[in-house]
Amino acid sequence: MDFILAFAAGLLSFLSxxxxxxxxxxxxxxxxxxxTEISAGPQKINALLKAALFVAGFSIVxxxxxxxxxxxxxxxxxxxELIQRVGGVLVVIFGIHMTGIFKIRFLYMEKRMRLPGSAKGRSFGSFLMGMAxxxxxxxxxxxxxxxxxxxxxxxxxxDKGVALLAVYSLGMGVPFLLSALLIDNLSVYLRKITRHLPVISIVSGVIVIAMGILIFTNRLEVLGQYGSLFNL
Incomplete structure (x- = not known):
């Protein structure tokens, strides 16, 4: 169940x-x-390859x-125990921020890395862009x-902590790869999904709040108990 949660978190990050x-x-x-200029099979394969390198870049980080x-x-x-309590509180605060009940200004800060123009369209540029x-x-x-x-x-x-981040990266990576495969009709699909972004953000926030409560109360084993139901 831990890994299902991590994959879902990656998917929700992609949908943010x-x-x-x-x-x-x-x-x-x-x-x-x-x-809009990409339609032929070889162009799609190229887009898929570049998307895979992009995913590899952010997965490593x-x-x-x-x-x-x-x-x-x-x-x-x-x-x-103290780390879990503090961490749980922080996660709950992050979740409340995501629901839009209140906004935390510093969470809107970002540091963008500019890649050289020579990297555009190149394989190593896609990898570096993923890391950036x-x-x-x-x-x-x-x-x-x-x-x-x-x-x-x-x-x-x-090992389990690292595996959790790898599965989270997979949750973000799979939609990126699907986007590359559907690149010729991507704008159509994005318009349909974008209409639901406010609801997705609220749902994401509620999930994060629930996760923070489990961390704070040291009840993460509850996830494992629910996960065991899939093995029946």
Missing amino acids: PCVLPLIPAYLSYMVGSSV FVLLGISVSSVSRLLSGHL FAIGWTPCIGPILSSILIFAGSMETL
């Missing part, structure tokens, strides 16, 4: 208002032309973040990613 509307721009930069957080948690294992996307810590995925990082820090082992 700061990511979804920018997908055509990301793909356009990666393939070196407008998405997210996994490295998971390793860092999990390693620090191991060093502070003697204060694990992750390092930029875009405001909409910040609360969800922070929640997953805190969740990973509460895992029993470093």
